[in-house]
Each structure stands twice: as C-alpha cells, then as structure tokens.
Amino acid sequence: MSSSRILPNAPIGKAAVFPAEGWARWRSLVRFLRRNPALVLGVVLLVLLFLFAVIGAYVTDPKDAQPLAARPLLKPSAAYPFGTDKLGRDLFATIIAGIPLTLRIGLLAGLIGLGTGTVLGFVSAYYGGWVDTIIRGVVDVGLTIPGLMVLIILAISFSGRLNVNNMALIVGLLAWLYPARVIRSQVLTLKQRPYIEVARLTGMSGLEIIFLELMPNLLPYLAASLVGAISSAILASIGLEALGLGPVDSPTLGMTIYWAILNGAVINRWWWWWAPPIVVISILFNGLYLLSMGLDEIANPRARRSL
C-alpha cells in the first residue's frame, strides 16, 4: 500500500515536484516556494541569524563575554560594536556567544519534548482505553497550568547550580504537552482513514502500519510541532533567565536581559545593552513563527485559489 506515501493533503503541484528533467524540477520547486512565502521568509531569517552567529564566532573571543573583559558602559563603537555593559562584558561577544546557547536549549528541549510528546500522543491515540484517558487527562491539566510557574519552582530549587543543559532538561519537561495533544488528534483522525483498515485487512503487522502508513502522513505535523516546541522552549527559557533563574555564568540572551533589567539599563539610557538581545530574539521568534506557518501550510493546505 505504498500509495499512501503521497500525503493525503498534498498540494496539487506536489506530484509534479519531482519530474524527470532537472530544470523543470527546479522550476516546480520555485513555484512551490512562491506559493508558500511564509516558509521562505522564515528560513531566510533563521539562516541569516545562523550566519551572523557563525561569522561572529570567528571574529570574537568568547572570553570577552565574561565580566571585566573591557571598560564598563562604553557606547557602541568600532572596537565594541554593541558597546559594553556595567560589568565590563563586550556585548557583541556576549550576543554572539549567547545565540548558540539559547538555540541549544531550545533545540534540546524541543527534541525532548517532541520525542516524548509524539510517543505518548501516539500511544494514547493508537491504543486508546484507560491509557488514553490518563494521558489525555495529564495533557489537559498540564496545558491549563501556566508552565512558567512550575518551571520557576523547579528552577529556584536548583538555583545557582544550573547550566545550559540542565535548563534544557527542565524546559523540556513541559515541552511535550502540546505535541502530545497534536499528534494524538492527528493519529486519531488517521486511524479512521480507510487505507489503514485496508492495511490491517491485508495482514500488515502493527509495526509495519505504524512506520509505513502512519508515519509518512504524520511527518508534516511532526515538523510543525518540532518548530512549535522549539519556540515555546526558547520562550520559556528566556522567561526563566530574565527572572534570574537561568544559568548565571552563561551569557545566554535571557541572562543578558536579566542583567540589563537588574541594573536599570532602560532608566539609565544604556540602550545598547537591552536593544540587541531584543532584536536578535525578535528575529529568532519571527523566523521560527514563519517557519511553522509555512510547515502548517504544507500539512493543512487551506482553501486554494483555484480548483
């Protein structure tokens, strides 16, 4: 039953995306991308950010992101493009160092969350019964409770001893809830589809059905959920860090904002301290957001202009 490898909601052009000649293939891809501006824009933003971090890493020294690297409170200049903060950190180096740290937390937590969430959501939908009731109950309750509050209690209990990886773990604890719900409802829908019945009737084993029939159709949802999980993980980590509950010695973006707020950077007009992290975070979130919108469009194409 490999017919089901073609996504049930594939856009019209998808079948034509991989024709024989290379040039036509290129043109179909361009046409596909033109229909999905969100995806393109999102990827562009993220790639730009990535390049910024990578190139920046070559021209800066991570030691400059620590206190006493330079004279404090210098305005942006050629030597220090983002100036320095009150403790003497070179803010350009700080931001450059912070981006991969924040991304790492997001990626790790997002993956943990997605992995756990997918497995649980899947089990819940596929096997049903009391397993489903329990998991669904936990997810419902978990999504109602404001996650940051729970994280605060956790983080404060470990305060002072957190590093980047611990942060990822803590944040990942909550990241599985939403993917679990999404995957569960998708699997429930797919379970009803006739081709699953047919697969079962033709004697495909449970595992075969899962990997050959269900998984390919879940992929767009998995991708969209991953991006969503990463976004919310980064959001949560920034929230914790801005409160001062993050890895105190690491120059993550959230911690930089924390130091800025704590030292009254706004009141004292030290705009170069708080503005760059905000810009970077905005680009990051907008990029992720657009990316998830783009992936969502692939998973659920909305009313198209033509028949």
Next chain:
Amino acid sequence: MSDAVLQVRNLQVCYDTAHGPLNAVNDVSFDLHKGEILGLVGESGSGKTTLGMALVGLIRSPGRVAGGEILLNGRNLVRVGEEAYKKVRLAEIALIPQGAMNSLNPVTRMREQMLDGLRDHGMVMSRAEADAHVASLLERVGLRAEVANMYAHELSGGMKQRVAMAIAISMKPKIIIADEPTSALDVVVQKHVIETLQDVQAELGASIILVGHDIGLMAQTVDRLGVMYAGRLAEIAPIRETLIAPKHPYTRMLIESLPSVTEKLPLRGIPGLAPQLLNIPSGCPFHPRCPHAFDRCITETPLLREAEPQCWAACHLLETNQKVTEMTG
C-alpha cells in the same frame, strides 16, 4: 403553458482552474414557463447544480458567468450588480439548497433564520406579526409551530429540508430552484417532501426548477424534463414524451438503465465514464459513449433543435431523420 417567467439564453459558466479554464455550463438555453415544474437531470459534473447556482447569482470566484443572459421580466440578471441581485434572491428567485442538512445556521434558532431574510429585504414586522408569519410558514410545510424555537441539530433531515422550503417560500417568489431536495433522505420522507413542494407550488403559482439525478422521481413530479451532459443541455421536453420517446441517445440510455418493476432483466448501464470537464470530447460531448455516433458527431457540436413541438434535443441524428428506437448493447 403560457408566457415564460424566466428565459435563459446561451448561458456559460466558466471556472478558472490551475489547469486552465473549464466550462461547467456551456451554451445552455431554455425557457421556464409560469406555474410549471421543470426537472433537470444529469450525472455528477453535468453542470445542473452550477446552473441552479448561476440563476441565483451565486457563482463566486474562481467561477464566473462568462456569457449569455438570464432574463427575468426582461431584465438581464447577468448584468445586474451584487447589491441588486441580493434584492432578487428570495423575493423573486428562491433556492432550496442541496444538502439542507448543513444549510441551516447551527447557532441560531429556526425562527431567527426564517425572519432574517425578510428583514434584510426591508419587511418590517411587529413581534406578533413575525411570530404569526413564522407559524403559518411552518404550517404550510407541515411542521409544528414549536420548531420555530429549535436549533438545527434538534431537527431530523426531513424537518430541516422542510424548514429550508419554508424559508424559500417566505416571500412568495415567482421561481423556486430546488437543488436535489431529497438526495439525503429516505424514500418515505422523500415522498412527503416532494408532496409538500407540489402543494406549495400549487398554492403560490410559482415555477419550480427541480434539480436531481433520479429520473424515477422526476417522472412523478415534473411537467418537463431537461437532461444535461458535460455542461450542455442534451434534451428538454415534456415528461411524457421524454419517457416514452426520448430523442437523445443519452436520455434514452438513461431511461433504459432504470430497472423494470415488472420484468427481471439484466441491468443495463451506459458504457464509459462522464468526461472530465477539462477534457471535453470534440464535437458532441457524448460521442465516445454513443452507440449511434458517426463522423459528424466528432467534429461538430450539435445545437438544440425542435424535433417535435415542444421537444428539443441536441443530436445530429435528428437531422438525418433516423429514428432512435432500436436497443443496442
């Protein structure tokens, strides 16, 4: 039959698809006489529903009325703007939609839905007058007055269909377009709904276009029958003549495919499939499946011709005077 209430001339409805334009309704012309029930049959994709929607002006992007005229009292509705068309809808031409199951607003009560059309058409009524009007409409379609306070999910399929009918007649329109009003209903309810439709029509003196695919049902209900194929009118004639002596091969094969109640014969169908509207065969669209097709059918599209008084068909055979009487296949 006296004067025509509605005149359709060369109507063309085109959809702009990713694969090119397609004509869902192609060069259709007919008259609707006062007080008559005109049936419109065809397979899925024949254009019958699109035609109905076009008459109410509900062809929306990516579709458009690409040509032709719809004359109501001499006024060409195709040229009329959206604002003016809103006034025509319900008051002069009413629609009983396909799938009344989902055609009622799920979150408002029946009463509200029966009155909002009247209100937007400028009718001002006091609370008592409105209640009375709603009650009388419900009674006309055979529903209890309590239905007015119910929600859509509390009604059965037949009841919903009748509410839709009540709404359609609420402003005493001259023309009612009933788009497959009985498709999703069981036979008993079907009968009731059709009877109600006939009663209502007799009372109002309205003309009805009954769109469907059940020729058996048409046989019992309509005065004239139009047969559509691939967006064109294949035949249009009084019902008796159509059933006894159909002029178009498609019509004939359709009627012959109806199982007989009296004899037990092998089932007959029409070989082949209805054409994709993007790839309509040249000449007569039916020629690939027609047992009587000859070379002219492939090159030239036949026009509707009056074979006998009141009986029109679009088939080249009529000109060659070959009688389409033998059974084949």
Next chain:
Amino acid sequence: MRFNYIIRRIGFFLIIIWLAASVNFFLPRLSGQDPIREKLMREAMIGGATQTGMEQIIKTYEVKFGLNRPLYLQYFSYLGDVARGDFNYSIAHYPTRVIDMLRDALPWTVGLLSVSFLISFFVGTFLGALFGWPRTPRYIQWLFGPLLSLNAIPYFLLGLVMLYLFSFAVKWLPSGGGYERGTLPILNLKFLLDLAYHAILPALSILLAQIGGWALGMRAMMVTTQGEDYMIFADAKGLSERTLFLRYAMRNAILPQVTGMALVLGQLISGAVLVEVVFQYPGIGSLLWRAIRETDYFVVQGVVFFSIVTIGLATLLLDLLYPVLDPRISYEK
C-alpha cells in the same frame, strides 16, 4: 446533561488547585534536600533584627516538615495549611504574612490582565474576522503582517521597547509603578485616572503582542466557515453583507476562538509576570521578582500557587461559558 458537564468542570478545577499545592510541595524536594530548610538555617545564622522571628518560623517548620517526619505526613500538613489559607510568613520581610502580600498584589495583576486580555481578544478577533472576509478593504488587510510580527515577540520585550520609546525617548507616559509615587490611594476620579495612566503601557505591551494571535486564528476560522453550506444558503437568501458577516460567519467562527482562550491563559500570566517587572507594576510579578532576588521561598510558593489557581478559575469560567455560546455542546458532551 448540563449538570454533568458543570460537575466535571468544577472537578477539574479542584484538581488544578490540588496540583498547584502539590507542585509547591514536591518540586523543591526533588533535589533530594529541602532548600527551604537550608534557607531558613542560613537566615538563622545571619542573625540580626529578625532573629526571634526566625527562631519561631524554624520551630514551626521543624514541627510540620521536620526530617524525622515521614513525607506523607508533611504533605498532609502542607495541604492542610493551604486549605486554611496559611502560606506562612515572608522570610525576607518577617513578620509580613505571605497571604497579605498576595492580597495586595493580586488585584493589580488581575486587573491589568483582564483588561488587556479582553481588549486584545475582542479587537483581535474582530480584526481577524475582517482579515478573513474577502470584501474587506485593502488598507485594513495590511495590518495583518505587522500584527503577526508583534505576536512573535515575548510581551515583556515589547514592553521594554515601549518603555524606552514612550517614557524616555518621549516623555509621554509614566516610567513605572501602579500610581504616582507618594500619592495616597483613595478612590476618587483623580486616582482612578492616574491608575489608568500608569496602566496604559503595561496593558499595551500585553495587548499588542497578543492581538496578532487572535487575528490569525479568527481569520483562519472565517475562511473555513465561509466554505460551509449554511453560508451558501444564507447568501441565497439575499441577506445583507452585514448580516452575513456578523450573524453567520463571525457567530460561528468565534466558537473555536473561545476555546482558544483557555489555552492562552497559561501563557498570559507567564508573560505578564515579566511585564510587571519591566514596569515595576505592583502586581504579583514584581512580588515574584523581589522574592526570587531574596530567595524568599514562601512568597514564591504563594505567587505560584495563586497564579495557577487564578488561571484554573478563569479556565473554569470559560468552560462554563462555552455551552451558552454553542447550543450543540450541552447535548454532545
């Protein structure tokens, strides 16, 4: 059937309350030690003016949560305390009781949040409905992009930017606080206006950041709704543009939006906490900030507990509201 639904929803709320308390009890102990005891010990060793108070707290603490006491008994003691509304005293500001600090701070937060949330919901939903309607004029449709962009940014960051722009770059709006420092909080018009004046920026930060989300959801729902059969029939009735838009499209599209409200509440309070910090707004956010600074565990626990319960209550209210809007619900559930 309606009754069943209500009972279940209230039950859900009670579970939330119980979980809030349990989270406060178990999570700190996950590390193996009790960080609260350690903190209290440290405070005791520092000595100073609060010495006698500290001894009192430590003694009470030992009785209830002492090492010799089995965990489940400690747990029940804690639950009992919470049920009685006893959240202990503030470690850093003894003898102020946590419950009193919360009572002063919570109204500010609830007020700020309700106002910004409701405004952003209604404005956002209405705009979203317009974005999803084909006959909306172009200049309105252009708002969509910027609103979405703002939606991606955490509220408090937007707050920081706005604080700088409107309070320092141009001195139009106050730089912080709930009301003008030094004035007495009396309930007269002048004070109320002052309150509003100080609430503008914090409320706007939350509002602007949220609006895009509502608009996006509503727009999508409007698009789906317009494909429904009842829209075709409504159109066939010759209804006016306004009736079609409001009573048929919006009225149906808004239902999932209201469900969406419940999901967003958690994010709302998490974001609001930091907004209050940025604007030094005297709500539970600022309370929390200070408490984290001072490692004042009991205050943190109190804030966490009440945020969870507040959100739980709001969710309950929304759940009870839903059947009123959608007549199908009480029958299908």
